[in-house]
Amino acid sequence: MKNQSVTNYLDWMSVIIYIIMVVMGWLNIYSSSLSTVEDSVVFDLSTYYGKQLMYIVLTVPLIFIILAVDGKFYEKFSSIIFGIALLSLAGLFVFGKTVKGQANWYSFGSFGIQPAEFAKAATALALAKYLSDVQVNLKDVNRQIQALGIVFLPVALIAPHDPGSALIYSMFVLVLYREGLPPWYLWTxxxxxxxxxxxxxxxxxxxxxxxxxxxxxxxxxxxxxxxxxxxxxxxxxxxxxxxxxxxxxxxxVFKQHHRDRFNILLGKEVDMKGIGYNTNQSEIAIGSGGWFGKGFLEGTQTKGGFVPEQHTDYIFTTVGEEWGFLGSMVVIALFLGLIFRIIYLAERQKTKFSRVYGYCVAAILFMHFFVNIAMVVGIFPTIGVPLPFFSYGGSGLWGFTILLFIFLKMDANKVNEW
Known part of the structure; x- marks a missing residue:
């Protein structure tokens, strides 16, 4: 049984959804960052879509490496992986490059690495390892503090640079609740x-x-x-x-731009040319798409560059304008389908470690998906949370890919755990 290829037991439904989303993401990055169709060169590394295509190509060997590693490796070395992730986050205080007021990048020439994107998988592994200990009972206050401490450590290192990414970690509380954390934590x-x-x-x-x-x-x-x-x-x-x-x-405690975003969200300020410009333009772009959209490469708001950062945090505006309401519903259905599929697979796991990790994956993807779309349509303040597999960026794409395929490796490996 152990000699069987992992692809025989890989959940291909999740893989297919992943591939569809990555392809759709690149098409929307291509459209949102393309200046003129006539002069476009797909492999032009001076463009966002060219770089993203390179990131996608490099993702293929990354997936093969993840699947080639024995599934027990991730459990055995989870603490070491978590420790390395914490060190990479701590190093930002000294070696981090400041981009748009946030020192959350390591710079390597024209490319950068954002360690917070990889720390999510590391934290999920560490939490799964801790909770899979047979002695851990989350009815015990000391165990609750220790479990929450695992989540708090990366949050404490990320929040000063990137509050949006730190917010994602709040979803680990749902995982803890699934494993026995008293419900009053959620209510509080x-x-x-x-x-x-x-x-x-x-x-x-x-x-x-x-x-x-x-x-x-x-x-x-x-x-x-x-x-x-x-x-x-x-x-x-x-x-x-x-x-x-x-x-x-x-x-x-809040910075001025955070206060401005909350005030605009609550209707206490109207600043359509300043801090509220992005959200206002994204709402116009999505609304102008109608039911069926304006067509691929035909978005006037997109082509006019009215929405800043449209290839990153606001990529969903391209979906809404060019693919319309129906296209947006397809994207939402893909995310929900993947998330529910992961939860279904998590419940089928033979080990607690794999189950907990699966729920962590579902929680992180849901939080990113929900907050990003809520932010783009104006029902949540702008906090800089990317849309998984859609938003531009190598760190984000690789981080989410690692997060997902480690779980798919665990799921494929469960046939050897009888």
Missing amino acids: GFVAVILFMFSLIFEPWAVILMALGVIVFVYLKTRLVDRNIIASAIVLVLVSGFVFSVDYVFDN
């Missing part, structure tokens, strides 16, 4: 987000009164024997402290 995070947004819209005392109303309602609806007025009072105090801290954090 959800409530904190709601309180934060409400505190930016309303006066603090108004938010506290709303919170008090909810707490009283829950208290009255709780069975008489389970009521705890002291616990309810403590919750109200914590909520009040959080609400009053929002303004300070917003004014002193």
Whole structure:
């Protein structure tokens, strides 16, 4: 059985979806960065589409290497891989190249490497290794702290350079929840987000009164024997402290461009020529695509260069304008299909390590997919999160490819784990 080729057991449905998305991504990068059709040269490395094609070609041997390595390697050396990833992130504070105000790149001539894109797979491996320990029970507070600490370490190193990438790691909490983390963690995070947004819209005392109303309602609806007025009072105090801290954090911790993006999202500022320009133009481009789109290479907003960074974080605007609503739904269906396929495969794994890692892969892809599209259509602030397999960049493409194909290798290897 062990001598069988890994391709015999590779999940080809996931591979085909991956190939379709990479090809569609390159076509949209080609369209968004092409100046004139007549002068285009596909392998021109001075262009974004030329470089992306080179990255795609280099992805092929990368996939073969991942599949050639024994699946147990990733579990056995997960801690070392994680340690190397942390060192690469820490090195940015000294050797990182600053691009658009963020020192999150290592520069090698005209090319750069963004270690945060590779750290996601490393963190997923480390978390899977920790949770697969037979002694780990996430009902234990110490184990909860240790598991969350694995996630926090890369976040602490990434957040100063790239808050958007750091946000992606919040989805690991869902993986921990799947493995037994108490649900109050999820509820606390959800409530904190709601309180934060409400505190930016309303006066603090108004938010506290709303919170008090909810707490009283829950208290009255709780069975008489389970009521705890002291616990309810403590919750109200914590909520009040959080609400009053929002303004300070917003004014002193957030950078100006972050504050501007939140203010525009909440309708407190209208700056269509400044910080809100990207989102406004992307909405115009997507809306102008209609049901069926304007056609490949026919997008007027795209060709006019109205949407900055359209080949990277705003690549979905090209999809919306040239492929229309139906094309956009196809892209969304591909992402959802891949994510649900990974979850399905994760549940079929014979080892906890493989299952946890599979859920990490699904969580990371979903967060990127959701935040990027929400950002582009204006229901989420612009935070610089790429669309997997679509956005321009070698680090992103290779990082997501490594993340996915390590899991597909584990899945193909499960026939030897009986």
